[in-house]
Amino acid sequence: MSVPTTAAPGAPVVDLDLADLRHDPYPAYAELRRTAPLAWVPSVGRHLLTRYDDIVHAEKLPEVFSSREEGSLLLRTVGPNLLREDDPEHRRLRAAAEPPTRPRQVRDQWAGAFERTAHELLDRIAGRGEADLIADFAEPLAAANLALVLGLRNAGADDVAAWSRAMMDGNSNYADDPDLWLRAESATRAIEEAVAEAAAIVRREPDGSVISSMVHAAEPVSLAEIQNNVKVIIGGGVNEPRDVFGVGAWALLRRPDVLDRVLGDPGSWKRVFEETARWVSPIGMYPRQLTRDHEIAGVTLPAGSRVALVIASGNRDESVFERPDEFDVDRPHRPHLAFGGGPHFCMGAWVARHEVSALAWPLVFGRLKGLRPADSPQDRLEGWVFRGLTSLNVTWHTA
Amino acid sequence: MPIVIFELPDGTQRKVSAAPGTVLMQAAVSNGVEGIVAECGGNASCATCHVYVDDRHTARVGPPNDVEDEMLDFTAAERRPTSRLSCQIGLSDELDGLIVHVPEEQV
Numbered sequence: 001m002s003v004p005t006t007a008a009p010g011a012p013v014v015d016l017d018l019a020d021l022r023h024d025p026y027p028a029y030a031e032l033r034r035t036a037p038l039a040w041v042p043s044v045g046r047h048l049l050t051r052y053d054d055i056v057h058a059e060k061l062p063e064v065f066s067s068r069e070e071g072s073l074l075l076r077t078v079g080p081n082l083l084r085e086d087d088p089e090h091r092r093l094r095a096a097a098e099p100p101t102r103p104r105q106v107r108d109q110w111a112g113a114f115e116r117t118a119h120e121l122l123d124r125i126a127g128r129g130e131a132d133l134i135a136d137f138a139e140p141l142a143a144a145n146l147a148l149v150l151g152l153r154n155a156g157a158d159d160v161a162a163w164s165r166a167m168m169d170g171n172s173n174y175a176d177d178p179d180l181w182l183r184a185e186s187a188t189r190a191i192e193e194a195v196a197e198a199a200a201i202v203r204r205e206p207d208g209s210v211i212s213s214m215v216h217a218a219e220p221v222s223l224a225e226i227q228n229n230v231k232v233i234i235g236g237g238v239n240e241p242r243d244v245f246g247v248g249a250w251a252l253l254r255r256p257d258v259l260d261r262v263l264g265d266p267g268s269w270k271r272v273f274e275e276t277a278r279w280v281s282p283i284g285m286y287p288r289q290l291t292r293d294h295e296i297a298g299v300t301l302p303a304g305s306r307v308a309l310v311i312a313s314g315n316r317d318e319s320v321f322e323r324p325d326e327f328d329v330d331r332p333h334r335p336h337l338a339f340g341g342g343p344h345f346c347m348g349a350w351v352a353r354h355e356v357s358a359l360a361w362p363l364v365f366g367r368l369k370g371l372r373p374a375d376s377p378q379d380r381l382e383g384w385v386f387r388g389l390t391s392l393n394v395t396w397h398t399a
Numbered sequence: 400m401p402i403v404i405f406e407l408p409d410g411t412q413r414k415v416s417a418a419p420g421t422v423l424m425q426a427a428v429s430n431g432v433e434g435i436v437a438e439c440g441g442n443a444s445c446a447t448c449h450v451y452v453d454d455r456h457t458a459r460v461g462p463p464n465d466v467e468d469e470m471l472d473f474t475a476a477e478r479r480p481t482s483r484l485s486c487q488i489g490l491s492d493e494l495d496g497l498i499v500h501v502p503e504e505q506v
Contacts, residue, residue: 059440060428091442098444102469102470103446103470104469274506335438335505335506339438339445341439342439342440343440343442345438345440345442349444
């Protein structure tokens with residue numbers, strides 16, 4: 001099967017500048033939803049699918065919209081892995097890795113350590129009265145928690161965070177920058193070494209972590225498979241909780257009335273989480289490749305066509321969400337697409353929900369009294385494949 | 400083909416026929432039954448296809464499996480003794496006439 005590298009017959013061609021998308025993709029997505037819900041975008045080398053209903057349709061047909069993508073940036077960055085496999089191969093790897101991320105395990109096995117780590121990070125900054133909540137809190141928290149759940153006791157939070165950044169830069173390297181590839185390769189080699197060491201230990205002494213679960217899986221998983229899948233999990237496992245934390249905190253700090261209501265009703269942090277993930281999805285899009293000819297959004301795509309499911313756009317679809325560009329924790333609930341759907345539904349969803357909405361936000365807003373945004377020009381929302389705040393500078397009362 | 404009935408939170412009923420060998424969640428989704436979200440497509444990872452089996456039918460349907468039991472602790476609507484994930488209920492002719500109640504929220 002050859003891979004078409006141009007527009008499918010009948011598909012509109014829309015030029016989008018990657019720098020504009022990084023800055024703010026939402027105006028372009030709104031225009032695409034209105035005029036070209038399936039469009040070939042030359043700078044991305046894919047057809048962008050931007051309406052909610054079409055994305056849900058594609059997610060429900062994994063046998064047509066395959067995760068096995070030729071020339072995938074993720075495959076180049078980390079090697080074969082469960083995100084770029086279809087069932088039953090995907091299912092074998094997912095079943096091996098998933099048990100430690102299920103919600104009861106999160107609550108019973110990990111939550112206590114997550115909370116201690118959050119307090120330790122806040123202890124370090126509490127007396128300062130100012131901090132960057134991304135670099136000083138959210139990123140090290142997400143990285144430390146991830147190292148714990150994965151079973152990488154031989155790696156520090158700084159290592160995991162740096163590896164994640166390097167691989168994510170590779171995975172979104174649509175501009176083919178050679179320096180980014182070199183950094184990503186260096187990170188993946190370091191992860192391979194750390195995983196090999198951890199796997200040898202848990203082979204003798206299982207510890208309930210993801211690596212341990214994969215080592216002892218009912219259907220055997222090779223060391224190379226464990227290494228590659230840990231790379232993928234490190235990639236997503238840091239930036240997604242970090243970015244949801246940052247964007248939600250940023251949004252609330254700019255809406256003191258909403259923040260007051262949330263602080264008075266701790267049960268509402270869950271709604272804040274889901275609305276934040278809808279409003280600015282940490283993962284903006286992911287690729288699929290067609291296994292056979294298929295008509296969608298008025299275009300018949302030939303087998304082999306590359307498609308990007310733009311969930312960031314689906315989550316702003318005005319036919320599903322009223323005033324979609326507004327952050328509104330009270331909006332009538334409609335399921336968002338931020339965790340993806342179908343067999344690839346985010347494996348870290350329960351970890352992230354607990355880590356961010358049950359622990360990180362309540363602890364930060366509870367302990368740092370008088371928290372205010374410092375309105376630093378460095379604090380920018382950035383990215384389209386992955387989107388989050390570059391920093392979140394804040395001040396608070398220390399007296 | 401078994402006929403199954405989804406009772407929505409407002410009391411309206413949706414009666415759908417389902418192919419034996421499929422699961423209750425698929426019957427809901429393929430017929431557009433509102434309130435069955437099924438984010439993970441039937442892999443017991445998301446807890447968004449939660450239903451309450453009608454009291455008269457619980458014995459026919461049986462108890463949840465281990466993974467499902469865990470997920471049911473984290474459904475958006477309250478867990479009840481009759482709670483099941485519809486993706487884990489396999490349909491057969493024995494379940495013809497099954498009634499399940501769709502909860503108010505799934506996420």
